[in-house]
Amino acid sequence: NAGVTQTPKFQVLKTGQSMTLQCAQDMNHNSMYWYRQDPGMGLRLIYYSASEGTTDKGEVPNGYNVSRLNKREFSLRLESAAPSQTSVYFCASRGGGTGRVGYGYTFGSGTRLTVV
Amino acid sequence: GIQVEQSPPDLILQEGANSTLRCNFSDSVNNLQWFHQNPWGQLINLFYIPSGTKQNGRLSATTVATERYSLLYISSSQTTDSGVYFCAAGSYGGSQGNLIFGKGTKLSVKP
Numbered sequence: 001n002a003g004v005t006q007t008p009k010f011q012v013l014k015t016g017q018s019m020t021l022q023c024a025q026d027m028n029h030n031s032m033y034w035y036r037q038d039p040g041m042g043l044r045l046i047y048y049s050a051s052e053g054t055t056d057k058g059e060v061p062n063g064y065n066v067s068r069l070n071k072r073e074f075s076l077r078l079e080s081a082a083p084s085q086t087s088v089y090f091c092a093s094r095g096g097g098t099g100r101v102g103y104g105y106t107f108g109s110g111t112r113l114t115v116v
Numbered sequence: 117g118i119q120v121e122q123s124p125p126d127l128i129l130q131e132g133a134n135s136t137l138r139c140n141f142s143d144s145v146n147n148l149q150w151f152h153q154n155p156w157g158q159l160i161n162l163f164y165i166p167s168g169t170k171q172n173g174r175l176s177a178t179t180v181a182t183e184r185y186s187l188l189y190i191s192s193s194q195t196t197d198s199g200v201y202f203c204a205a206g207s208y209g210g211s212q213g214n215l216i217f218g219k220g221t222k223l224s225v226k227p
Contacts, residue, residue, distance in 0.1 A: 103147065
């Protein structure tokens with residue numbers, strides 16, 4: 001029972017390069033999310049997917065695209081990385097209402113991205 | 117949109133002490149969660165608690181939705197409790213994805 005798995009854990013990009021952050025969950029959750037965490041800013045929502053086949057913008061979507069490939073996988077793409085996108089990126093999925101977590105979110109371990 | 121404020125921003129405890137962390141939110145919510153971010157960066161869901169009281173071991177949480185606040189209690193603190201505690205609040209509806217996070221309470225438990 002892996003929960004939410006993110007890859008890679010660390011990445012260094014040059015300005016203008018592109019990359020895709022991968023996220024997969026094995027809990028059969030419908031909703032998935034991408035957040036970024038910056039010092040002093042807390043976590044901010046980039047994009048979310050309420051169900052397979054749907055995606056919506058969050059608070060800070062500019063410079064990012066997402067794909068909900070299937071129910072398990074939700075990827076985040078940076079088409080042309082900028083230094084302002086240096087951050088820690090977290091993927092999460094929302095529980096289905098049962099168990100201790102209820103409708104709570106389960107987070108992956110994060111991807112630390114540096115753009116130089 | 118919803119604003120989430122946490123207090124205190126920093127807290128230093130001696131091992132074995134008890135503490136209360138507070139989260140105030142500015143609007144009606146039907147989604148309130150507490151998380152612990154450990155020193156390695158992992159975010160762990162502690163409670164999903166839009167209302168009422170829950171307990172899990174040495175931790176308990178209470179949300180009074182009508183008064184727009186939630187409290188996280190840590191009893192008999194241990195060094196492994198160190199890290200940042202986040203409160204996050206939101207409303208399910210047209211924009212069901214937007215869980216707003218507070219800036220966190222940084223807890224340091226000294227042996």
